[in-house]
Amino acid sequence: MNILLLYPKYPDTYWSFKHALKFISKKAVNIPLGILTVAAMLPVEWKKKFTDLNVTDLNDKDIIWADFVFISAMSVQMESVSQIIERCRLLKTKIVAGGPLFTEEFEQFPEIDHLVLNEAEITLPPFIEDLKNGHPKKIYQSALFADMAKTPLPDYSLIKHQEYAGATIQYSRGCPFDCEFCDITALFGRQVRTKTSPQIIAELDELLKIGWRGSVFFVDDNFIGHKQKIKHDLLPAIIRWMEKKNYPFTFTTEASINLADDADLMDKMARAGFRKVFVGIETPDESCLTECNKLQNNNRDLIECVNAIQHYGMEVSAGFIVGFDNDSSNIFERQIDFIQRSGIITAMVGLLNAPRLSKLYRRLQTEGRIIDNFTGDNTNYSMNFVPIMDKAELLKGYQKIVHDIYSSKFYYQRVKLYLKQYRPPLGTKKMLTLNDLIALLKSVVYIGILKQNRRYYWYLVLWSIFNKPKAFPMAVTYSIYGYHFRAIFKNVN
Numbered sequence: 001m002n003i004l005l006l007y008p009k010y011p012d013t014y015w016s017f018k019h020a021l022k023f024i025s026k027k028a029v030n031i032p033l034g035i036l037t038v039a040a041m042l043p044v045e046w047k048k049k050f051t052d053l054n055v056t057d058l059n060d061k062d063i064i065w066a067d068f069v070f071i072s073a074m075s076v077q078m079e080s081v082s083q084i085i086e087r088c089r090l091l092k093t094k095i096v097a098g099g100p101l102f103t104e105e106f107e108q109f110p111e112i113d114h115l116v117l118n119e120a121e122i123t124l125p126p127f128i129e130d131l132k133n134g135h136p137k138k139i140y141q142s143a144l145f146a147d148m149a150k151t152p153l154p155d156y157s158l159i160k161h162q163e164y165a166g167a168t169i170q171y172s173r174g175c176p177f178d179c180e181f182c183d184i185t186a187l188f189g190r191q192v193r194t195k196t197s198p199q200i201i202a203e204l205d206e207l208l209k210i211g212w213r214g215s216v217f218f219v220d221d222n223f224i225g226h227k228q229k230i231k232h233d234l235l236p237a238i239i240r241w242m243e244k245k246n247y248p249f250t251f252t253t254e255a256s257i258n259l260a261d262d263a264d265l266m267d268k269m270a271r272a273g274f275r276k277v278f279v280g281i282e283t284p285d286e287s288c289l290t291e292c293n294k295l296q297n298n299n300r301d302l303i304e305c306v307n308a309i310q311h312y313g314m315e316v317s318a319g320f321i322v323g324f325d326n327d328s329s330n331i332f333e334r335q336i337d338f339i340q341r342s343g344i345i346t347a348m349v350g351l352l353n354a355p356r357l358s359k360l361y362r363r364l365q366t367e368g369r370i371i372d373n374f375t376g377d378n379t380n381y382s383m384n385f386v387p388i389m390d391k392a393e394l395l396k397g398y399q400k401i402v403h404d405i406y407s408s409k410f411y412y413q414r415v416k417l418y419l420k421q422y423r424p425p426l427g428t429k430k431m432l433t434l435n436d437l438i439a440l441l442k443s444v445v446y447i448g449i450l451k452q453n454r455r456y457y458w459y460l461v462l463w464s465i466f467n468k469p470k471a472f473p474m475a476v477t478y479s480i481y482g483y484h485f486r487a488i489f490k491n492v493n
């Protein structure tokens with residue numbers, strides 16, 4: 001078999017960091033972990049090619065060469081997926097599709113030849129067996145969850161890692177919480193399943209072997225879902241490995257806010273090299289947190305929790321949502337005030353949407369309020385249901401939030417607040433690279449000279465040089481982030 005594995009293109013979104021990547025001469029944010037892991041599950045005698053459309057264009061010759069095109073995608077990549085399907089149809093190459101988009105919305109893709117849904121460790125082997133026997137089925141599904149101890153190393157031989165800003169790795173699947181708007185428990189369950197520590201160390205070794213250095217993103221939806229394993233098994237193993245290898249990586253992940261309750265866990269994460277944690281804060285309104293069953297965020301001082309995590313040298317980036325049924329007209333000012341006081345630099349504020357497999361979707365469907373498909377991008381002023389608040393008021397309020405928090409004045413205030421409190425953790429040994437110097441020069445030109453509000457850039461850069469010189473590279477990095485965010489949310493200066 002000749003297999004062409006494709007990763008569809010991301011649109012220009014908040015998380016694409018498209019406008020920031022040009023500063024560091026990279027083409028995509030993260031190495032696509034899922035499709036490379038699927039590649040490692042294919043028979044060794046099959047010939048494989050891989051194209052990431054975020055890095056390079058798709059070649060018709062490769063489609064014609066392939067017996068099958070394999071696609072893995074998320075909802076936000078829908079437009080690119082549609083284009084791929086049309087090209088494969090015209091060139092008469094069969095498609096095998098999987099991943100969250102197809103698992104949630106497989107009825108929308110009658111033109112796909114074979115749908116290998118849910119977790120590939122379970123559904124891919126029977127498809128391969130049926131294909132070898134000459135009678136593959138249309139759909140392969142399973143309600144079972146995979147044993148991650150059997151998940152293979154991703155096939156990194158298929159990529160040019162230099163094209164990416166970050167590497168990716170996965171330790172666990174599943175989340176013990178059950179937020180109404182989230183589809184993770186439907187996709188992966190509430191029982192947290194993990195790889196073994198030797199597996200993770202082997203993956204880190206493999207990344208080191210291919211020449212990777214720098215940022216590694218643990219893509220777990222809740223990295224601390226199994227606290228005891230993390231604290232007493234995985235983190236000690238990573239700490240030993242990082243010390244032995246002289247700290248070649250820094251780690252980023254996602255975690256629930258209760259991370260702030262465990263000093264030992266935060267200390268070990270910091271010692272292991274974790275430097276950024278994304279937390280779903282969602283809203284400062286407790287009635288909305290109760291509405292969406294995000295009870296782990298209730299009855300706590302959320303800003304104190306953010307400060308506790310950042311005290312260990314781990315920057316908190318966070319998600320926020322407006323559009324809950326219980327949102328009142330003052331929620332927009334409350335969100336702005338909370339974000340500014342918290343000093344959270346990367347504050348992703350989105351409109352509430354209902355993924356197809358979420359409990360929110362089922363409730364809204366029962367209430368007759370679902371009006372559109374889920375796009376996967378909640379920052380593009382779209383909603384797939386009818387909100388309780390007047391939609392014009394909601395969109396106007398949402399626009400005010402993003403305009404204010406990403407205006408140069410408010411954004412740079414948060415950056416300075418964070419940098420004032422920042423304490424570099426032990427093991428922080430970042431050497432400046434040529435790309436870093438190029439990024440600095442580009443930031444001077446594009447932000448410090450060409451931009452109208454360049455005075456905020458120079459104020460932060462000079463302040464960091466004279467008051468917090470160790471934080472100077474971070475000041476430049478956050479200035480570049482801000483450039484991207486203002487480009488995403490048009491008309492923000």
